[in-house]
Amino acid sequence: MRPELPPRYEPASVEDRIYRFWEEGGFFRAEPAPGRAVFTIVIPPPNVTGVLHMGHALNNTIQDIATRFERMRGKVACWLPGTDHAGIATQNVVERELKKKGLTRQQLGREAFVAEVWKWKETYEARILGQLRRLGFSCDWSRTRFTMDEGLSRAVRVAFVRLFERGLMVRGKYVVHWCPRCGTALSDEEAERRERPGHLWRVRYPLKGGRGHVVVATTRPETMLGDTGVAVHPDDPRYRSLIGKTLVLPLALREIPVVADAAVDRAFGTGAVKVTPAHDPADFAIAQRQHLPAIVAMNPDATMSDAVPERFRGLDRFEARKRVVEELEREGLLEGVEDHVSAVGHCYRCDTIVEPTLSDQWFVRMKPLAEKAIAAQRAGEISFHPPRWERIYLDWLENVRDWCVSRQLWWGHQLPIWYCPNEHVTVAETEPESCAECGSSELTRDEDVLDTWFSSALWPFATLGWPEDTEDLRHFYPGHLQTTAREIIRLWENRMIFAGLELLHAVPFRDMIIHSTVLAPDGRRMSKSLGTGIDPLDVIAEHGADATRYGLLKMSSTQDVRFSYGAVEEGRKLANKLWNVSRLILGAAAEATPDLRPQALEERWILARIEATRAEVERLLGEFDFSHTAQALYRLTFDDFCDWYAEAIKPRLYARDPDALATALAALERLLALLHPIMPHVTEEIWSNLPAREARLIVSPWPEPEARFDDARDALGNAQLAARIYRRSGVRVNVLGDSRRIFEAVVRPQEDGQGDVDAEIRRVREEIARSERMLGNDGFVAKAPAEVVDAERTKLDQYRDELKALVGG
RNA sequence: GGGCGAUUAGCUCAGUUGGCUAGAGCACCAGCUCGACAAGCUGGGGGUCACAGGUUCAAGUCCUGUAUCGCCCACCA
Numbered sequence: 001m002r003p004e005l006p007p008r009y010e011p012a013s014v015e016d017r018i019y020r021f022w023e024e025g026g027f028f029r030a031e032p033a034p035g036r037a038v039f040t041i042v043i044p045p046p047n048v049t050g051v052l053h054m055g056h057a058l059n060n061t062i063q064d065i066a067t068r069f070e071r072m073r074g075k076v077a078c079w080l081p082g083t084d085h086a087g088i089a090t091q092n093v094v095e096r097e098l099k100k101k102g103l104t105r106q107q108l109g110r111e112a113f114v115a116e117v118w119k120w121k122e123t124y125e126a127r128i129l130g131q132l133r134r135l136g137f138s139c140d141w142s143r144t145r146f147t148m149d150e151g152l153s154r155a156v157r158v159a160f161v162r163l164f165e166r167g168l169m170v171r172g173k174y175v176v177h178w179c180p181r182c183g184t185a186l187s188d189e190e191a192e193r194r195e196r197p198g199h200l201w202r203v204r205y206p207l208k209g210g211r212g213h214v215v216v217a218t219t220r221p222e223t224m225l226g227d228t229g230v231a232v233h234p235d236d237p238r239y240r241s242l243i244g245k246t247l248v249l250p251l252a253l254r255e256i257p258v259v260a261d262a263a264v265d266r267a268f269g270t271g272a273v274k275v276t277p278a279h280d281p282a283d284f285a286i287a288q289r290q291h292l293p294a295i296v297a298m299n300p301d302a303t304m305s306d307a308v309p310e311r312f313r314g315l316d317r318f319e320a321r322k323r324v325v326e327e328l329e330r331e332g333l334l335e336g337v338e339d340h341v342s343a344v345g346h347c348y349r350c351d352t353i354v355e356p357t358l359s360d361q362w363f364v365r366m367k368p369l370a371e372k373a374i375a376a377q378r379a380g381e382i383s384f385h386p387p388r389w390e391r392i393y394l395d396w397l398e399n400v401r402d403w404c405v406s407r408q409l410w411w412g413h414q415l416p417i418w419y420c421p422n423e424h425v426t427v428a429e430t431e432p433e434s435c436a437e438c439g440s441s442e443l444t445r446d447e448d449v450l451d452t453w454f455s456s457a458l459w460p461f462a463t464l465g466w467p468e469d470t471e472d473l474r475h476f477y478p479g480h481l482q483t484t485a486r487e488i489i490r491l492w493e494n495r496m497i498f499a500g501l502e503l504l505h506a507v508p509f510r511d512m513i514i515h516s517t518v519l520a521p522d523g524r525r526m527s528k529s530l531g532t533g534i535d536p537l538d539v540i541a542e543h544g545a546d547a548t549r550y551g552l553l554k555m556s557s558t559q560d561v562r563f564s565y566g567a568v569e570e571g572r573k574l575a576n577k578l579w580n581v582s583r584l585i586l587g588a589a590a591e592a593t594p595d596l597r598p599q600a601l602e603e604r605w606i607l608a609r610i611e612a613t614r615a616e617v618e619r620l621l622g623e624f625d626f627s628h629t630a631q632a633l634y635r636l637t638f639d640d641f642c643d644w645y646a647e648a649i650k651p652r653l654y655a656r657d658p659d660a661l662a663t664a665l666a667a668l669e670r671l672l673a674l675l676h677p678i679m680p681h682v683t684e685e686i687w688s689n690l691p692a693r694e695a696r697l698i699v700s701p702w703p704e705p706e707a708r709f710d711d712a713r714d715a716l717g718n719a720q721l722a723a724r725i726y727r728r729s730g731v732r733v734n735v736l737g738d739s740r741r742i743f744e745a746v747v748r749p750q751e752d753g754q755g756d757v758d759a760e761i762r763r764v765r766e767e768i769a770r771s772e773r774m775l776g777n778d779g780f781v782a783k784a785p786a787e788v789v790d791a792e793r794t795k796l797d798q799y800r801d802e803l804k805a806l807v808g809g
Numbered sequence: 810g811g812g813c814g815a816u817u818a819g820c821u822c823a824g825u826u827g828g829c830u831a832g833a834g835c836a837c838c839a840g841c842u843c844g845a846c847a848a849g850c851u852g853g854g855g856g857u858c859a860c861a862g863g864u865u866c867a868a869g870u871c872c873u874g875u876a877u878c879g880c881c882c883a884c885c886a
Contacts (some may be wrong), residue, residue: 007846175884193883200886220875233886268885275886282884344884356884388813392881395812399882412869474831486881521821523879554834555821564821566835573834573848580846587845631823631833646845654844774828780866793829 005586005689009579011544019133022684027092027698030078032475039070039077039263040479041711042460042508043139044488045147047086048124049093051508052131054526054563055485057536058552062483062515062626064137065553068677069621071138072702078476080463081132081139083125085148087412087452088182088190088349094120094411110410117411121146131537136545136680138698143472145463146412147455157416157429158457159503163429168365168502169405171425174361175281178349178357180302180317184408185361187451188401189490191345191354200340201325202270204333208246210253214239215335217269219342220279222320225252225308226297229275231286234260236271250333251324252309259290278358294334294358300408302355317355362406362415362448369498370397374411381507382497385624386558389489389514405451408721412449420446424474457495460508463766478506483513515625518552526563534563546679547571553626553678564724574634575682578675581642582686585668588653589661596666597659603667606645609636610670614703618675633675641671665690670703771796 022028032038041063046056056543063079071077094117095105105113125146134366145152163169177191178184201221204213214230232239243260254273263286264273277287277294287294299305304312304320312320328334345354374397376382377390384390418426420435421442434441455462460479464472478500484493493512500508519525520532527533539548550571555561598604613636620629634695645667652660669690672683676697688695774780774792782787 005845008848009846051821193881216886221885223886263884265885273886280884280886282886285884342885392813395882490881517880553856557822562821564835567822569848576848580849582845584845627823634834642845643850646848650844654886771829774867780828783866795829 005579005583007580007583009544009576009682011546011575011681012541014685015134015136015545018681018684019136021695022698023141025696027696028079028140029142030076030140030476032076037075038475039067039481040080041067041078041483042080042463042479043082043480044484045082045084045145045456045459045773046128047106048083048121049086049089050124051127052536053795054534054536054552056131056205057135057548058515058518058556059483059485060132060135061549061552062513062556062624063121063481064135064549064680065626065677066481066483067138068680069697069702070708072186072673072676072700073292075700076139076475078143079137079139080143080327081129081137081141082145082459082463083121083128083147084450085121085146085412087407087409087449088184088186088470089452090120091409091411091771092115092182092349104519105410114410127367134537134540134545135549138680147452147459151465152455152458152462153413153431155458155466156413156450157501158467159454159458159462160416161427161429162503163364166502168363168368169362169427171360171362172402173358173360174402174404175277175279175284175356175361176359177345177347177354178300178359179352179354180300181346182409183300185359185404185406186347186354187404187453189453190348190451192348193343194346195341197339197341197346198344199337200269200347200494201328201330201337202335203274204247204335205247205256205274206333207242208248209775212257214242214247214272215270216272216274217457218274219340220321221247221324222304222312222317223279223297224249224274224319225304225312226278226295227252227254227256227274228277228287228294228295229290230258231258231261231264231273231275231290232258232271233264233266233759234262234268235404236264239272245410250331251312251327257292259286259292261286261290280354281356284358287593296354296358298357300357301788314441325774344614361404362417363402363404366400366402366498369502370400372501373397373498374493376497376501376507381509382509385511385513389486389512392486393489393494395503396494403451405454406446406448408447409449412452413455415446415448415450417446419446452694456492457499458503459506460500466504469545474573477504477508479509481511481513482509483515485517486514489514511624514558516556516558518555519560519562521563521565523562527672539565539568543568543572544575544681546575546682550574550630550678556627570634571630571679574637575679575724578637578640578671578679578682579645579686581637582668582689584646584650585653585661585664586686586689586691588656589665590691592658592661592665594665594669594690595662597663599659599663600649602648603660603663606640606667607663607670609640609645610674610703611705614670614674614705630678633678635646637671641667669693669722672697673700673703741792768796768799771799 008249043063044059046052067077067079083752094113094360097120098104098108098116108116129144160169179186179189198219200217200219202215202217203221203224204215206213216230230247232243234243239258242258245258246255248254248255248256259275264271273283275283275286275292276290276297278296279298284294286292295307297305297308298317302317304315304317306313312323325334346352347354374394377394377397380659384393416428418428418432418435420426420438420440422435422440423767424435424436424437426432426436426443431441431445435443458466459474461477464470464476468472482493496508500506520534520705522532524530524532536548547568548571551564551568554567555564556571596607613632616632617629620632649660649664653664672687676683680698684695684697687693687697771792775789775796
């Protein structure tokens with residue numbers, strides 16, 4: 001044994017050193033080469049708002065395994081890293097920081113504030129990239145990008161101009177989700193609906209002239225101050241006579257008409273809808289059709305605007321709600337109130353209830369883009385894993401509405417739009433000299449920035465140099481794999497796809513893995529505010545990066561999973577086990593050279609097992625089944641390699657049998673290669689201790705199937721049979737003793753433990769009987785699929801052979 | 810209102826187109842200190858596969874319904 005190898009695998013003393021070796025050796029760099037296939041993943045760029053969480057760790061572990069696997073299979077594997085400026089999210093965290101110092105962004109002014117955010121970005125980007133290294137990820141760091149670096153920013157402007165020129169980027173006045181705390185518009189996807197208990201008030205709107213009234217139902221009474229009509233269904237007999245009549249809006253005392261619109265649901269509420277065009281998208285649509293004006297009843301901060309009666313002005317919307325209800329009650333206009341649960345939009349970044357508000361914003365016209373994406377998907381261009389998410393994605397495309405992309409924020413890509421005093425719009429990639437329409441040189445740039453997801457949409461190609469026609473773009477686009485959590489499908493994945501189709505006429509990747517969300521051990525969401533979060537760095541510090549990666553894979557599946565320390569500990573045990581069996585082999589075989597010279601049964605058997613597992617791992621990784629990959633490798637390492645093979649060859653190792661030494665080293669090499677994508681550090685560290693090997697498992701080839709294992713089937717069958725006999729044997733065999741005896745015993749059972757062979761014979765006979773019963777069943781033979789019947793016949797033959805071996809041997 | 814997923818051992822989860830006596834890790838029990846590893850080895854106990862029907866020679870697996878939990882979508886104000 002090599003005294004210099006410690007008896008325990010200590011990740012802390014190994015992982016950083018190994019990582020530096022990889023990075024300094026340039027092994028992650030992806031250089032296109034003639035004749036070599038390419039494999040590309042662009043990292044989902046983490047937000048620079050903070051540090052990575054468990055979801056990132058799982059997501060990126062999957063990407064690293066895919067990257068390392070493809071690299072070992074000989075491809076030029078490019079995993080492009082980077083970070084996202086995360087406009088609204090980062091602006092919010094920096095604002096929160098300022099608030100601790102008693103400052104607001106308004107006090108700083110735009111330029112100084114943005115400078116503060118850049119400082120924040122530098123700090124957190126460095127931390128994030130450090131975390132990615134700590135997990136052992138093999139990113140091509142020479143290609144690291146940021147969504148607001150120069151190249152990406154130019155790509156954003158070019159994309160904006162192209163969409164504008166194609167008529168896909170338009171300015172319009174619509175009701176958008178407005179976050180009064182962030183002070184900006186949001187897209188539909190950024191407003192998260194949550195069911196909240198509330199009330200449904202029924203309010204009388206008197207007819208002009210004093211007789212009669214219409215009762216409307218509302219969940220937001222304060223918005224009535226912005227009502228400009230009441231709508232009923234044209235075929236509703238209750239209200240037919242009122243259509244065209246005039247009502248007096250209570251409190252505001254404004255005259256408003258009763259209009260007919262087919263969008264009204266006769267069955268809900270009273271069948272009469274108050275129309276607030278400026279604060280409800282459905283009402284806005286009705287107002288457009290019925291030519292009703294819009295009155296903006298609220299200010300951007302959700303206080304009541306000057307358009308409402310003076311006594312309500314400046315009141316917060318919820319205070320105003322109380323006051324409106326009180327006054328209605330006092331005037332006897334409140335006909336009733338009931339509890340009502342409704343889905344209320346919340347800002348996805350600050351959780352404030354959003355206020356639908358009429359606003360002037362820029363929109364991407366989605367219909368034409370969605371149509372292309374739908375066509376591409378119908379042609380099967382992207383495979384979803386698991387496939388059920390494809391339906392979710394297509395549903396979104398089929399019901400898509402225009403995408404509001406302008407944000408009233410400071411941190412982000414400023415719109416490439418300039419206005420002249422005549423209100424002409426000039427859209428240009430670089431600052432224009434003069435107005436495109438009237439030639440005026442007095443231009444003002446639009447202050448708004450773009451939705452952060454706009455630059456994200458361009459990430460798969462802008463990171464490779466688009467809009468230039470670069471070498472990288474030609475080699476690495478389209479990419480191959482995208483992995484993500486399900487909530488990102490609508491925010492990001494969809495947008496990468498339609499942007500890629502529109503701007504490069506190609507989808508950005510072929511396979512999309514939707515992986516599980518990692519929950520806290522108690523099943524709640526991992527979140528900082530709940531105190532349920534687990535920091536991947538803490539887990540790494542305790543168990544090592546390899547164990548953490550293994551644990552995440554093991555617990556990953558297609559549904560949500562609870563974080564399990566058990567899975568990580570399993571990974572740590574696996575790393576330690578591998579380390580120690582390597583100590584055993586390396587200690588005995590220090591001078592030998594790896595070389596396959598299998599002679600003994602256990603040697604042919606372990607090589608067959610490694611070969612079978614290689615094929616299994618290839619298949620499982622091809623299906624993106626990482627949990628079973630981890631399980632297969634655990635079995636191979638623990639049960640087969642350590643508990644059986646290593647024990648069996650111990651006597652020959654101690655005796656310095658050159659064939660055993662050489663074969664053990666060669667078998668170990670193959671085992672390490674299979675484990676490397678999942679546990680890169682420990683395998684690399686062991687590899688570097690192998691004789692006559694440079695420390696670079698990372699670029700060593702994935703094991704090839706070996707023709708010389710043709711006889712492995714027999715060896716495998718025998719050994720499995722032997723193992724079964726052994727396990728059922730009542731005879732105590734000391735495994736840590738002369739383990740070769742075990743193999744000899746199980747292979748020649750008649751020499752040792754004769755009674756147990758009888759038990760085995762009984763068992764095989766039972767199996768034969770069962771199989772014969774099945775095959776003797778006419779229904780089974782007649783109705784079961786032919787291959788099932790054939791398989792059963794094959795099994796029966798195998799059992800009969802086993803029996804013959806047992807009885808005849 | 811619509812849709813999706815889940816329910817298997819004390820815990821976390823596997824279980825392929827229906828086909829042997831439903832598995833793993835952890836935990837638990839018993840034994841083992843032998844020159845890789847006690848973070849080890851060997852063996853063991855533990856399950857009405859949420860419930861009720863149905864299809865089938867055969868159901869954890871397929872169908873229908875029920876219950877519970879979770880998630881997503883939705884302009885019923």
